[in-house]
Amino acid sequence: MTTIKVNGKDYHIDADPDMPLLWVIRDIVGLTGTKYGCGAAQCGACTVHLDGEAARSCVTKLGSVAGRPIVTIEALSANNNHPLQLAWQELNVPQCGYCQSGQLMSAAVLLRENPNPTDQDIDDAMAGNICRCGTYTRIRAAIHKAAQLQREGVKS
Amino acid sequence: MKKMIHGKIRNRIAIFLSIVMFMVAVITVSFTSASKNTKTKPPVTKDSVASVKAFMTVYKVLTNTRCMNCHPAGDSPLQGDDSHIHKMNVKRGIDGKGLYALRCSNCHQAQNTPGLHMPPGNPHWQLPPANMKMVFQGRTPRQLALQLLDPKQNGGRTTAQLIDHMANDPLVGWAWHPGDGRTPPPISRAQMAAQVRLWIAKGAFAPDAQAK
Numbered sequence: 496m497t498t499i500k501v502n503g504k505d506y507h508i509d510a511d512p513d514m515p516l517l518w519v520i521r522d523i524v525g526l527t528g529t530k531y532g533c534g535a536a537q538c539g540a541c542t543v544h545l546d547g548e549a550a551r552s553c554v555t556k557l558g559s560v561a562g563r564p565i566v567t568i569e570a571l572s573a574n575n576n577h578p579l580q581l582a583w584q585e586l587n588v589p590q591c592g593y594c595q596s597g598q599l600m601s602a603a604v605l606l607r608e609n610p611n612p613t614d615q616d617i618d619d620a621m622a623g624n625i626c627r628c629g630t631y632t633r634i635r636a637a638i639h640k641a642a643q644l645q646r647e648g649v650k651s
Numbered sequence: 652m653k654k655m656i657h658g659k660i661r662n663r664i665a666i667f668l669s670i671v672m673f674m675v676a677v678i679t680v681s682f683t684s685a686s687k688n689t690k691t692k693p694p695v696t697k698d699s700v701a702s703v704k705a706f707m708t709v710y711k712v713l714t715n716t717r718c719m720n721c722h723p724a725g726d727s728p729l730q731g732d733d734s735h736i737h738k739m740n741v742k743r744g745i746d747g748k749g750l751y752a753l754r755c756s757n758c759h760q761a762q763n764t765p766g767l768h769m770p771p772g773n774p775h776w777q778l779p780p781a782n783m784k785m786v787f788q789g790r791t792p793r794q795l796a797l798q799l800l801d802p803k804q805n806g807g808r809t810t811a812q813l814i815d816h817m818a819n820d821p822l823v824g825w826a827w828h829p830g831d832g833r834t835p836p837p838i839s840r841a842q843m844a845a846q847v848r849l850w851i852a853k854g855a856f857a858p859d860a861q862a863k
Binding site: 535536537539542548549550551554555556559600601602604605608609616618619620621622623624 | 738739740741742750751752753754756757758760761764766768769770
């Protein structure tokens with residue numbers, strides 16, 4: 496039995512400690528906003544926050560996350576009003592949407608650490624999140640917009 | 652007359668005392684150096700040819716992909732046996748552990764993830780930090796030897812700490828357990844550590860500038 500803390504709530508998980516955290520989040524905890532893309536930490540669709548960092552849940556083992564705070568897209572903000580979510584809506588960033596929860600979770604780490612990122616900073620932070628629809632230019636614009644909202648005091 | 656006898660006796664006493672003091676001094680010095688010798692290791696037998704030969708074996712390991720991929724000339728780590736730039740254009744960052752959403756430990760676990768092309772892992776996974784990049788890629792044998800011996804370029808290590816790093820550091824040890832699809836260095840870790848010790852014991856000579 497492994498106890499994990501997802502979005503502030505404890506879950507007692509009876510599963511193999513080698514099970515990927517992604518399986519636990521989606522199939523056992525039941526939060527399906529986090530997506531399976533490649534299963535090899537190559538695409539970023541499965542990104543969640545682990546200890547505040549943008550961890551790839553598809554290669555993170557259940558046994559390694561006991562007691563560590565995990566945040567999924569469902570809890571990025573209380574009311575879907577994180578500056579990134581507001582900017583994403585305003586600029587209609589998603590196309591198919593499959594990769595977008597991972598994109599948002601990675602972008603949230605960037606904005607936390609760098610409130611005024613340049614295009615280069617965005618590339619450096621986001622190059623590990625792949626979008627097969629090619630929404631990269633809108634993602635970049637939305638991160639700039641979210642940075643502006645954050646500076647203006649919009650709080651999630 | 653009495654004065655003359657007294658003078659001679661005084662001179663003889665003075666000469667005698669001088670001889671005694673000289674002998675005491677000699678004995679003291681010899682004992683001091685003897686005790687110093689017992690505290691330190693036997694004198695190093697320097698041998699530039701043997702030292703350089705040992706280093707050239709070490710150089711082959713350090714410039715092997717398993718070591719060099721994390722000691723790149725640029726600010727991105729390298730990947731694979733062909734040492735291509737890390738996919739996703741991962742960057743070193745200030746502490747050598749990546750940037751923003753691309754921190755090393757976001758993908759690299761405490762152990763190798765099984766399977767071809769899966770992320771290798773170690774609890775200490777990182778590049779050298781930005782303020783001391785400890786580049787191996789592109790260094791000639793002479794450049795690398797001098798760099799390894801310079802505490803301002805080797806992470807502040809003494810030669811003893813350098814040997815310890817090569818022989819015992821857990822992240823260095825990962826190179827010999829690199830997981831699926833990655834070739835380990837050409838000799839064992841124990842063999843490499845022995846060559847590092849030999850290089851330093853024989854005088855830590857750097858190869859000449861033409862050595863390849």
